[in-house]
Structures are given as structure tokens and as C-alpha cells.
Amino acid sequence: MMELDAEQQAARDWFESLRDRICAEFEAIEAEAGGDARFDYISWDREDPDGAPGGGGVRGVMKGKAFEKVGVNVSTVAGRFNPEFAQTIHGAAEDPRFFATGISLVAHMANPHVPAVHMNTRFLVTTRRWFGGGADLNPPIPYEEDTAEFHARLRAACAAHDQTYYTRFSKWADDYFFIPHRGVHRGVGGIFYDHLECQERGATFDANFAFTRDVGEAFLDVYPKIVRRRRDTPFDEADRARQLEWRGRYAEFNLIYDRGTLFGLRTGGNVDAILMSLPPLATWS
Template structure:
């Protein structure tokens, strides 16, 4: 799907004071959502059955980072990582970065071709689960300003077992229903449009197959109504925080076999391929001098290419 079919109206001019307030409001929301997600994931760690998940329950370790060489303020973020007994590897990160795009990158970013200055704040997470029957998941939402401003993001479910990789399976249905509810509260056309964009975006072209069972993906959301677009973005985060823990609790007590684990590791390889070949967030982070550890923390802790 091309950018032009989803970008909406061009941003109306915003006075500097209002723009600063919007940036602060978005950043504060993403950081608060991070805290709530981390709390929910740690509660699931605590609830994991010791017989299936021996050892100490995991806890997030937060590591601040700054962008650039320190000679000027270019922003930064906090990398939040947990290696637990239920969550084999999960990263919940927030960042707020600003400065100027390189000339080459600016030519490819909406609203930056004539003025390379930018601001970006957001949350990004990926959870790789120890139990092969608990689907992996990805979610991110962000607010970006150049000479224009917009929201983007989404959430998508990534089961590692073939029997779960069907939109008719109950986990996929529940995940999509949560996304639909968030969309329908704002525009009845959103869900089908953003679901189709998700299916197209998370498609492994070189293999001719989807990465997971989808969800929603949107970018360049700019209706010229900041409050409405921000409210939708918040509801996407709320939908994720509500539905994913439900799915984890539904599957976390299911025993697994070595064959299940083998299938999981092969499917994780597909996830790694997408992130390295196609993912916009990975490319954006690397091309804007983001924290490499945080950017590549989305990679699975173990994968296999038989």
C-alpha cells in the first residue's frame, strides 16, 4: 500500500508552543504505557507454573541510552529487557530522538525533503515466549514530526505452531477482535484498511508467506486533528495491553515437546529474516543513529534454519 493512500490530509501549521506540548504529551503517554506493559508482563512471570517454568521469575532491566557522541543533545531512550522463565526474551523500549536526517534519508521521509529536522517519540516491543504454544507478539506506536506530523504503528500476532497460524484460530480471532474494537471506536473503515496494510507489510516476499497471522498496521495518520489521531493511537496501545496477556494466560500452561520447540525455532527464523530485510523501524533506527542493542533486541534469542 502506498503512502499516498494512507497519509490523509497534510498537517496544518502548528505554532511552536503547541507543537512542544504535543510532543511532550505523546512522550509521556508512551512512557506510561511502557510502565503498565512491563508490570503486566512481570505479573505473568510470577503466575507461570513452576513445574513448566522453573527458576526465578524475570524482571525488566532498564538501560538508558543517548543518541550521538555526546557533543550535543540528540535525544535517546530507555531499553527495557527481560529474560525470564515464561518470557524467554522480551524488549519494551521507549525513545525520543531528534535532530536532522542525513540528506539521503531525508529525501525518503515525508515532509523532510526540504527541511531535514525531525522529532520522533514512541514505544516498541517484541516478546519471544519460552512455550512454543504461546504466540510471539510485536507492537509499536509512534509520533513523528518533520515539516508535517503523524502517528503510526500497530500490533501483530506471530504464532510459532502451524495449527495456530490461521485467522480462524481462537487466538487470532481474539487479537483481531481487539484491534477491530479499537479501530471501530474512531472510524469504521480503519480496521479493514489497517488489517490489509498489516497483511501486506508483514509479508515475506522472498518466501511468499506471511510472518504471522496479522493484526493492524498504520502509518502517516494525519487527519489534521491531533487529538483524534492521538486518541486512536492510545486505543491501539490499550487494546494490546488488554488482549495479549489474555492470550498468554490461555496458552501458558500447555506442555510442549521437542518437536514443538523445533517448529518454534524455525518459525523464529522467519521473524529474523523479516526484521533484517524489510522492517521500517529497524531501518529508521539504524539510519538515525539509534541504539543498536535496542534496535536489534527484536531478534529472537534462538532460531534455526534447518
């Protein structure tokens, strides 16, 4: 069993509590839509290459009437990066030991007028300590009202901590969530941040943890409102075809470019949990 220090335990406890509240809200939305689906939770354990226990996590998945497929995962893992991969990770080149805990969520919706969404926040420890994460909205059929509300809520979360955060992190999201081989963004953006250091330039764990918590709260506040606004919008076969083609683009990004996918696969994570972000159905023309 891993021994966690106070900061690691606090982060882990928060991510797990956020998971519980998000899943409860999503189950409530599903019930309102007339469905009876609930999350199925599957625990998994990780083993380090040397055979030592390396933590694990819980994969939660629900498939229902409103949520065609939604996955909410939490994990807490530790071990050693292999030497090659360690060279690519912040603070690991000189010491390959690592710790990571976080929550990752992707929702693919049944109604094409309801935007899919991604949210992830995490705390990592190598020879450095930092937070990263963000949230971005991915509508097959964009609505300006939804985009504006999503960004406004994230902007408010950022402004409570640093007036530069939203400008910096929304641009980071635009740059990151881009599919170069298609020449398109995978959605209408949000925020993305990484290497929010807890040990340099006056930064503290408490301040960065507070911001990361507010990102999670902002997501829990705004996304259910958007789902409830759009879930009963009529749609036709053309709308569904547009959704399935868009999902193909989403899958391409996650399999080719997404850092979280690469991190999970390169550190011996649970493959089903890592790939839960993939849509249940997609098309390519």
C-alpha cells in the same frame, strides 16, 4: 536537553506510561509462571552527527520462564536526517529536521504454543506531524481462537474512531508483514498504520492521538489473556523445533524489510535497542 512542545510532550508521556503498565503486567505473568525475572532497564543517549544532543531512550529487557525474551523500548529523539535518507521520509525532503517518540515491543515466548507478538506506536514530526504503529500476532503454532480474539480487540479499537480503519489497517498489516523471498506472512496479522496525519483534511492531533492510545490499550488488554491461556500447554521437541525455525523467518523480516529497524539504524539509534526484536535462539534448515 531537548525542548518539546505540548504535543510532543504528551505523546512522550503516554508512551512511557504505557511502557510502565505493560512491563508490570508482563512481570505479573512471569511471577504467576513461577519465575522471578524482572525487567532490566538501560538508558542510552543519542548524539546528532554534528555533535549536538539528540535525545535517547530506555531499553527494557526481561528473560524468564514464560517470556524467553521480551523487550520494551521507549525513545525520544531529534536531529537532522542525512540528505539521502531525508528524501525517503514523509515531509523531510524540504527540511531534514525531525522529532520522533514512541514505544516498541517484541515478545518471544518460552512455550511454542504461546504466540510471539510485536507492538509499536509512534509520533513523528518533520514538516508534517503524524502517528503510526500497530500490533501483530506471530504464533509458531496458530490457534484460531487466539487469532480471532486478537483481531476482534483491534477491530473494536479501530471502530471507536473510524469504521474504515480496521479494514484498511488489517490489510496494510497483511501486505507489510510479508516475507517476499519466502512467500509467507510472518504471522497471523493484526493492524498496521502510518502517516496518520494531524494537519490535513480536518484531522487533528487529539483525534489521532486518541486512536493511537486505544491501540496501546487494546494490546494491553488482549495479549496477556492469550499468554495466560497457552503458557501451560504441554509441548515436545517437535513443537520447539517448529518455533525455532519460525523465529528464523521472523529475524529475516526484521533485518531485511522492517522500516523501524532501518529508521533506527539510519538515525543513530542505540543498536542493542533496535535489534532487541531478534529472538534469543533461532534455526535455519
